[in-house]
Amino acid sequence: QVQLVESGGGLVQAGGSLSLSCAASGLTFSRYAVGWFRQAPGKEREFVGVSRWSVRWSGSIPAYADSVKGRFTISRDNAKNTVYLQMNSLKPEDTAVYYCAAAGGMDGLTSTTSYDYWGQGTQVTVSS
Numbered sequence: 455q456v457q458l459v460e461s462g463g464g465l466v467q468a469g470g471s472l473s474l475s476c477a478a479s480g481l482t483f484s485r486y487a488v489g490w491f492r493q494a495p496g497k498e499r500e501f502v503g504v505s506r507w508s509v510r511w512s513g514s515i516p517a518y519a520d521s522v523k524g525r526f527t528i529s530r531d532n533a534k535n536t537v538y539l540q541m542n543s544l545k546p547e548d549t550a551v552y553y554c555a556a557a558g559g560m561d562g563l564t565s566t567t568s569y570d571y572w573g574q575g576t577q578v579t580v581s582s
Contacts, residue, residue: 456480456571458554463576470580474539476554480544484509487532487557488537489569492550492578498564499553501564502530505537513516517563522548544580 463472472485476488489504503518505528516528525544530537537554555569 456556458556458571458573460552460554460573462577463552463578465579468544468546468580468582470544471540471542472544472577472578473541474552478535478556481556481571483535484532485525485558487563488541489555489557489563490528491555491566492552493553494550499510499566501550502526503539504563505530505562508564544579546582548578549580550578552578553556556571
């Protein structure tokens with residue numbers, strides 16, 4: 455049974471930082487792209503970033519939404535089956551429930567429909 459478990463959410467002031475973790479089990483982790491999405495109240499779930507694993511380069515290839523580029527960083531530790539989302543310079547508009555998700559394919563990774571497994575989400579609240 456595949457499980458993705460997010461942790462690390464909380465309340466932070468604008469300009470602060472938070473680090474989220476996504477721990478996976480029940481899958482061959484290095485074969486999956488792991489994405490982060492977020493959903494604010496009344497809004498659709500939106501792409502935040504993704505980590506694809508390159509076997510050729512033995513490293514993570516990240517990609518980000520424009521809204522978080524330069525502020526958020528995704529990293530992964532395949533030995534721990536964990537992906538991290540480091541969020542710096544947080545803004546009130548970053549407030550949302552953050553989800554991690556795993557995709558077996560490598561295309562269309564900005565779309566929720568490309569992902570096979572989802573975590574339960576963790577709340578991030580940024581106060582002004």
